[in-house]
Amino acid sequence: MKKIFSAVLILIINSTTSFSQFTNVLIDDSGNPNEPGIFVNPKNTQQIIAGANLNFTYNSNDGGFTWSKHEVSSSFGVWGDPCMMADTSGNFYYFHLSNPSNGNWIDRIVCQKSVDGGNTWSNGSYTGLNGNKAQDKEWACFDKKTQTIYITWTQFDSYGSSNPNDSSQIMFSKTTDLGLTWTTPVRINRLAGDCIDSDNTSEGAVPAVGANGEVYVCWSNRDTLFFDRSTDGGATWLNEDIVASTQPGGWDYNISGIYRCNGLPITKTDLSGGENNGTIYINWTDQRNGESNTDVFISKSVDGGFTWSNPLKVNDDTTTNQQFFSWMDVDQTTGFIYVLFYDRRNYTDKKTDVYLAYSIDGAQSFTNVKVSENSFTPNTNVFFGDYTNISVYAGKIAPIWARQDGSSMSVWTAQIDIATLAEAAPVLQPNHFMLYQNSPNPFFENTTIEMNIEIAGYYSLAVYNVLGRKVADVKSKEFFSDGHHQLMLDATKYKLNGGVYYYSLSRGNEVMTKQLVIVNQ
Numbered sequence: 150m151k152k153i154f155s156a157v158l159i160l161i162i163n164s165t166t167s168f169s170q171f172t173n174v175l176i177d178d179s180g181n182p183n184e185p186g187i188f189v190n191p192k193n194t195q196q197i198i199a200g201a202n203l204n205f206t207y208n209s210n211d212g213g214f215t216w217s218k219h220e221v222s223s224s225f226g227v228w229g230d231p232c233m234m235a236d237t238s239g240n241f242y243y244f245h246l247s248n249p250s251n252g253n254w255i256d257r258i259v260c261q262k263s264v265d266g267g268n269t270w271s272n273g274s275y276t277g278l279n280g281n282k283a284q285d286k287e288w289a290c291f292d293k294k295t296q297t298i299y300i301t302w303t304q305f306d307s308y309g310s311s312n313p314n315d316s317s318q319i320m321f322s323k324t325t326d327l328g329l330t331w332t333t334p335v336r337i338n339r340l341a342g343d344c345i346d347s348d349n350t351s352e353g354a355v356p357a358v359g360a361n362g363e364v365y366v367c368w369s370n371r372d373t374l375f376f377d378r379s380t381d382g383g384a385t386w387l388n389e390d391i392v393a394s395t396q397p398g399g400w401d402y403n404i405s406g407i408y409r410c411n412g413l414p415i416t417k418t419d420l421s422g423g424e425n426n427g428t429i430y431i432n433w434t435d436q437r438n439g440e441s442n443t444d445v446f447i448s449k450s451v452d453g454g455f456t457w458s459n460p461l462k463v464n465d466d467t468t469t470n471q472q473f474f475s476w477m478d479v480d481q482t483t484g485f486i487y488v489l490f491y492d493r494r495n496y497t498d499k500k501t502d503v504y505l506a507y508s509i510d511g512a513q514s515f516t517n518v519k520v521s522e523n524s525f526t527p528n529t530n531v532f533f534g535d536y537t538n539i540s541v542y543a544g545k546i547a548p549i550w551a552r553q554d555g556s557s558m559s560v561w562t563a564q565i566d567i568a569t570l571a572e573a574a575p576v577l578q579p580n581h582f583m584l585y586q587n588s589p590n591p592f593f594e595n596t597t598i599e600m601n602i603e604i605a606g607y608y609s610l611a612v613y614n615v616l617g618r619k620v621a622d623v624k625s626k627e628f629f630s631d632g633h634h635q636l637m638l639d640a641t642k643y644k645l646n647g648g649v650y651y652y653s654l655s656r657g658n659e660v661m662t663k664q665l666v667i668v669n670q
Contacts, residue, residue: 184534200231208267348399353413566617
């Protein structure tokens with residue numbers, strides 16, 4: 150037994166000292182992939198799809214532990230800005246720019262579809278073709294009630310032109326037949342941008358669906374975040390764009406070591422049915438605190454986008470270092486908000502980490518935790534890409550980011566679950582119950598779990614492994630009366646082998662997590 154317990158103690162120490170460093174998974178390091186996108190299948194959170202420049206897609210069927218790589222082709226060409234999405238049937242969609250053999254560079258927005266989990270892709274359909282005009286920076290969202298896909302992007306009269314007669318517009322199109330055909334694009338923005346592809350260019354349109362089927366879009370132009378909305382599926386929009394926030398320094402700014410950098414906005418809504426249902430969130434970065442102190446911000450609207458809260462700083466550091474390239478998602482089962490970004494708070498040079506901030510109170514406050522295991526130092530000699538990405542559903546948190554080592558680019562993810570996240574960066578303080586440490590701990594076969602329920606209701610108790618994967622549903626939404634309760638956890642029943650695990654008691658959005666250890670006989 151002494152040898153067994155020595156091994157267990159070593160495992161506990163290693164787990165405790167490294168737990169805030171989530172297990173990182175290399176998705177791809179060949180072909181200089183960058184600018185990645187990712188999406189968790191709501192029908193099966195173990196199935197995840199990802200994409201990267203210029204024409205790479207990846208799929209995982211085990212929650213992101215292992216990945217398969219595919220090089221995608223289309224007769225319309227594949228040219229970056231990968232946006233990944235799924236419908237309610239579990240079909241995946243890959244949106245990107247074009248480079249057709251018979252046509253012009255980025256002359257349309259392409260949608261390719263996979264019905265086999267991302268192993269193969271259709272030739273695709275397209276929208277936005279408008280003569281020689283360039284169509285850039287697309288993003289899409291899905292309305293599960295109407296089975297409609299909405300897409301927005303920037304149209305350039307002439308990409309890169311400084312001619313004042315050339316302008317950039319925010320465009321909108323939709324499909325009601327799951328990508329077979331698309332409506333004729335319409336212009337959303339009232340104030341045009343220029344075509345230089347900088348602060349005075351209209352860019353960053355990410356659509357989101359509202360609680361009553363509204364379509365919301367925010368973009369940046371002239372150091373300002375503009376917002377528009379449609380209540381008829383995109384047929385009509387407001388006569389005047391709403392100013393959601395200023396963006397001091399604009400969306401196009403410099404970060405040392407990065408080829409180019411932007412703070413374009415991300416728009417998401419809460420459709421969870423919880424207390425913040427219908428709230429609209431906009432996340433972006435800007436340099437209002439100085440060129441060497443880029444920060445991550447969020448603003449929200451509870452009245453359909455007509456008025457907006459003052460910007461709240463998401464990164465909780467007290468340094469004057471850089472945080473940049475943020476992306477946001479909302480877990481539609483809980484309403485929790487997750488923001489991923491690069492962060493240099495721990496260094497005085499260009500070394501860079503990846504951080505995740507999350508909020509359980511409707512963006513009133515955020516808890517930050519580092520998710521990358523190792524830092525990296527980028528240089529401007531290699532194109533770094535323009536975005537990170539994150540997808541979350543039912544507590545499965547799938548971040549994705551690019552890193553640069555020397556002249557090589559690679560794409561990474563991390564194994565994160567709401568239970569392991571709460572353990573690494575505790576913020577969930579229940580008011581309705583208390584979960585106690587199991588006893589005995591460590592144990593071989595059986596252990597007792599105790600809890601004190603202050604308010605009777607339906608509670609769930611689950612066990613997770615150190616990688617955040619749920620391995621046992623002990624109780625699933627079972628009614629508990631108020632008072633003291635004891636449960637016996639049988640490791641044999643759930644086929645739990647020796648090692649470190651975490652058990653979480655939850656009620657609605659409240660979660661409490663403890664660690665337990667199982668020893669081999």
